[in-house]
Amino acid sequence: MRLQRISAIALALGSCAPTMLLAQSADMEGMPGMSMQHAEHGVPADPHAVHHAVTEPARSDQAHDGMDHTGHDMSSIDTAALPPNDHVPPSPPQHVMPAMTAEQMHKLMQMNDASVTGMLLIDRLERSRSTSGDYATSWEAEGWLGNPIDRLWVKTEGERGSDGTEGRVAALWSHAWTSFWDAQLGARQDFGQGPNRQWAAFGVQGLAPYWFETQATFYAGEQGRTALRLEASYELLFTQRLVLEPKLELNFYDKDDPQRGVSSGLSDLETGLRLRYEFSRKFAPYVGVNWTRRYGDAQAPGAPMFHARETTWVAGVRWWL
Numbered sequence: 001m002r003l004q005r006i007s008a009i010a011l012a013l014g015s016c017a018p019t020m021l022l023a024q025s026a027d028m029e030g031m032p033g034m035s036m037q038h039a040e041h042g043v044p045a046d047p048h049a050v051h052h053a054v055t056e057p058a059r060s061d062q063a064h065d066g067m068d069h070t071g072h073d074m075s076s077i078d079t080a081a082l083p084p085n086d087h088v089p090p091s092p093p094q095h096v097m098p099a100m101t102a103e104q105m106h107k108l109m110q111m112n113d114a115s116v117t118g119m120l121l122i123d124r125l126e127r128s129r130s131t132s133g134d135y136a137t138s139w140e141a142e143g144w145l146g147n148p149i150d151r152l153w154v155k156t157e158g159e160r161g162s163d164g165t166e167g168r169v170a171a172l173w174s175h176a177w178t179s180f181w182d183a184q185l186g187a188r189q190d191f192g193q194g195p196n197r198q199w200a201a202f203g204v205q206g207l208a209p210y211w212f213e214t215q216a217t218f219y220a221g222e223q224g225r226t227a228l229r230l231e232a233s234y235e236l237l238f239t240q241r242l243v244l245e246p247k248l249e250l251n252f253y254d255k256d257d258p259q260r261g262v263s264s265g266l267s268d269l270e271t272g273l274r275l276r277y278e279f280s281r282k283f284a285p286y287v288g289v290n291w292t293r294r295y296g297d298a299q300a301p302g303a304p305m306f307h308a309r310e311t312t313w314v315a316g317v318r319w320w321l
Helices: 002-029 047-054 056-065 102-109
Strands: 117-130 135-146 150-161 164-176 181-192 197-208 212-221 226-233 242-253 265-277 283-294 309-320
Touching: 135 164, 135 309, 150 181, 164 197, 197 226, 265 309
Parallel strands: none
Antiparallel strands: 117 135, 117 309, 135 150, 150 164, 164 181, 181 197, 197 212, 212 226, 226 242, 242 265, 265 283, 283 309
16 A cells, blocks of 8 residues: 555656646746757747746736735845845836837937037126216126037126126137036137237136136237136025025236236236025026226226226126026
8 A cells, every 4th residue: 555655646746747847947948048958858849838838827926026015014024135225126117118219218218418408507697886886787698509528618798887898708619528627629709898809718617626616718819918817606505595606706918908908917806796596596686796906007098997996786687598
């Protein structure tokens, strides 16, 4: 009797072995990097039919594993196998992404770093009144078109007062050579009071340590003229909307230019404080004060008069597109 039972158990195990082998083969076949030689393991010519028949319960288990476990007892999870923040990964996507072009994918995933974009920032559009009683309207704006590495910049600034307009405009090609610094090459033209001046421009622009926005530009002009301009600004956030911005600008020239009121060496220094309230990141009115100091006495007869020291109160808006 005992021998008959042993024989029955052996026959049952023998009949299950092929099925177990087929299930393992089918499961391994679906695993990445597991190349199975069907002929060597005796798998039929159409193993997929066997796979669907044998592994259907496993598919049901997989679907169950992807279910929402909210409210279930998760104490049995092996916390040692979880990331340091104990994050439990979400369920896999329930739908297959539709076919799309590369352009559509870049737009959806926002992963095309070479795409062409642009921006226009009107940093200052203000009305000012000096302590001497003079009123003026000032502007400073810049815009760029390009990608994060190469951009075309256009910059302009100036002032229009009772004695006329004085300003400058520059077109620059910019190339990012580090994460925080751009090299710039282009041209600048001064216009308004006095004769127009043209300059070739070479400079750097970027974010200095401690979050100082910094620019340094060297200019080479006609008749052997050279100049250097240094700018630095900082944004001090009292709140997420109330921002105080101090700014400093220095201009150096190698030659006097009496017709434009420019002296050699440090020609002028301008510093200011502007307190703005950002209703949004794109629009912010502000008030502030500006101090200007001009050095030297290069002044041609009939040229516009400049105050050596001047304090002005300003009010304006800042916005970008």
